[in-house]
Amino acid sequence: MLVDDVPRANIHIQYVPQHGLAEKRERYLNRFFTWTGDGGRFMLSTYVNGDGVPHGEYALEFKWVEQKLAGEEDRFEGRYSNPTSPFMLIEVNGQRDLDLGTIRLKTRASPRD
Numbered sequence: 001m002l003v004d005d006v007p008r009a010n011i012h013i014q015y016v017p018q019h020g021l022a023e024k025r026e027r028y029l030n031r032f033f034t035w036t037g038d039g040g041r042f043m044l045s046t047y048v049n050g051d052g053v054p055h056g057e058y059a060l061e062f063k064w065v066e067q068k069l070a071g072e073e074d075r076f077e078g079r080y081s082n083p084t085s086p087f088m089l090i091e092v093n094g095q096r097d098l099d100l101g102t103i104r105l106k107t108r109a110s111p112r113d
Contacts, residue, residue, distance in 0.1 A: 001103045003064065007040035011105075014061040015044060015053065015090075016083065032058075044098065055093055059086035062105055075107050 001011055014033045032053060036042045043050040062080035066073050080087040092098060 001036050001040035001042065001062075001105070003040075003105050004107055005104070007038075008064070009036050009038055009040065010064070011036040011040070011042075012063040012065055013042055014063075014081070015058040016061065016086075017054075018057040018059055018089070044092070052098075053092055056091075058090050058092065059083070060088040060090060062087065062103075064105075064107070076105060077109070079109060080105055 001008060003011065012033060012035055016032075032044070032046065034042050034045055044053045045051050046053050061083070062076060064075040066075055074081065088100075088103070090098070090100060
């Protein structure tokens with residue numbers, strides 16, 4: 001994960017199932033989350049770090065939360081966390097190592113955004 005072309009830790013990643021969950025044991029879960037670590041790397045998890053997620057399609061939402069006196073502020077200004085228009089959709093189909101490639105985010109909107 002790169003933010004303004006720099007690997008960043010502490011980016012909050014929410015991954016939201018799009019069509020229900022395939023496994024019964026997951027019926028009570030409807031949202032998952034993780035954080036980027038050193039070098040901007042992250043792993044999808046259900047119960048423990050790196051155990052993966054059930055098969056299915058997920059929308060990824062990203063926030064870079066900064067604590068302010070008035071509360072929390074997303075340094076991405078909500079551009080990557082709109083549930084009605086996901087920034088990124090992924091399909092998890094049982095691969096042991098899911099490689100999403102390099103995800104590039106920006107703190108400021110470009111003139112085309």
